[in-house]
Amino acid sequence: MTAKKLTRVSLIFSIMGITLIIFLSIFSEPKKILIEDINKNLLDSYVKIQGTVINIEKIRSHESCFLIIRLKDSSGSIDILDYENSDLRLNQNIQVIGKVSEYKNEIQIESKKIGLEND
C-alpha cells in the first residue's frame, strides 16, 4: 500500500471508529447487578443498580454541593453520590448507573445517570 493510500485509509477508519464509539457511549449500558455483589474488585468500573431511596442527605462544602442517596434493593443498601443534585423523594424507585469508588473504606457509587425505574 502506498503512503498516500494508507493515510487516507487510516483517516477514514479513525472517523468511522470514533462514530462507532460515540454510538456505543450513548447506547451501551453496564449489566444490572445486586447491591450485595458490589465489592472492591469492581472499583473504577461502572454498574447499574435498581432500588428504593431510603435516605437523602445534602452535603454542602465551600467547593461543591452534592447529594448522598442511600439506595436499598432486595440484597442490601449502598450510598450513591449525586453531583447533579437530582430531584428525588424518599421511597422513590430509581435506577442508577455509576462508578464504584471507595471513601474511608466504604464502597460507594458515584452516579453518572439516575432515572426513574421503568420495569
Next chain:
Amino acid sequence: MIEQIIISIFFGILAGLFSGLVPGIHINLVATLLFINSSSLLSITTPINLAIFIISMTMVHTFLDFLPSIFLGAPDEETALSSLPGHRMLLKGLGYEAAKLTAIGCLIGTIAAMILSILFIKTAPIFYPFLDKYMVFILIILSFFLVLTEKGMKSKFFAILIFFLSGTLGYFTLNLTTIKQPLFPLFTGLFGSSLLTISFLKNVRLPEQKITKSKIKKEEIFKALGLSIFSSSLVSFLPGVGSSQAATIASMFKKISEKTFLILLGMINSMTMLLSFVALYAINKPRSGVAVFVGKFLPNISLNQLYSLFIVALIVSIMAFLMTILIAKNFSRFISKINYKKLCLVILIFLIILTPIISGWLGLIVLAVGTSLGIYCSFIGIKKIFLMGSLLLPVIIWAI
C-alpha cells in the same frame, strides 16, 4: 520496621522495572491493583510502607520509561514527545546517549524538586485557588500555544484536526460505561501500537549503536533547569497536561538543542511526579494517578511523612539512574543485532492480548481506533502531542 521499609523499596523497584520497561504498562495500573488488594496487604504491613512502595515504583518508572520510548518506538503518553529527538538519535546510532541524557535530567529534576518543594508548600495554597478558577482558560490558551508551535497554515489546520479528532475519541471513550481502565487502550493505541505498526510496516532498520560520552555544557543544563522549573510548577497543578506538552511549550520560549531537550524532558518528568506528591500535602489534592493512591493510604499526610517519602525517592532515584544506564548499554548492544521488525510485532501482539484482559472486549475497538488515528497523525507529519487532545478536550469540557 527497617526491614519492612527495605522490603517495600525492593518490591517497589521491581514493580517499577516491570512497568517502566514493558511498553504500555503504566504505574497507575500497578497502583490500582495494589489498592484493590490493600485490605489484605494492610494486615501484614502499614500504610506508610505501601506509600513507600508506590514512591519507589514511581521513581524507577520515571527513569526507565524513556527506554522503551527511545529504543522501541513505543512511547506512552508521558514521553510521547521524546520519540522525536530520542528516535532521531537512535537512528543516528546514539540511542544510549539519548537515554543517558534523559536519565541525567531525571536525576537533576529529582533533586531540584526537593529543594523547590519548600517554596512550593508555602506558595501553593495562594496560587492554586487562582489556577483552579481560571483553569479552563489556561488549558485553552495552552492548547492554542501548542498549535502555534506548528509551522505553516496547513500544519496548523491538521494539528487542530488531530486535536479535535483525538479529543472526540477521548471524550466518548471516557464516557463509556462498559469499559474498564479506558485510558489504557486509548493511550496504548494513540501513542504505542500506532508507532509499532509503522515500525513494522516501514521496515525500520537500526544502525549499529555507539556507546558515546555525552558532552553537555553547564549552561545548557542550567537553561533546561530554568525552563523545567517554570513549566513543571505549572503542569503539576493542571489536569490533562503532561510533561511532553510542558517541554514543547517551554522550548518555544527559548531555542534549545536536541540534547538539551532530552535533559529538559527528563527533568520535567521527575519534577512533575514529585511535585504531585507535594501538591497532595500542600493543597490536599492529588495531581497524578499515583498521588491519588498515596492520598488514599495516607489521608492526612504530614510534613514528616512527605519528607520521609522524599528521602526514599532520592535513594531510589540514584539506583534508578544506575539501572537506566546499565540497561540502556545492554539495549544498545543487542537492538541492532536483532530483527527490529519482529520485535515490534511481538510487542504489538502482546499489547493486543493485554487489552481485553485489562479493559474488556470493547477496549479492542478503542485500541484499533486509537492506533489508526495515531498512524494518521504520523503520516501527515503532525507532532504526537496533539493526540493529547484526547485528554485535554474532555478535561476542558468537564470544567466548563
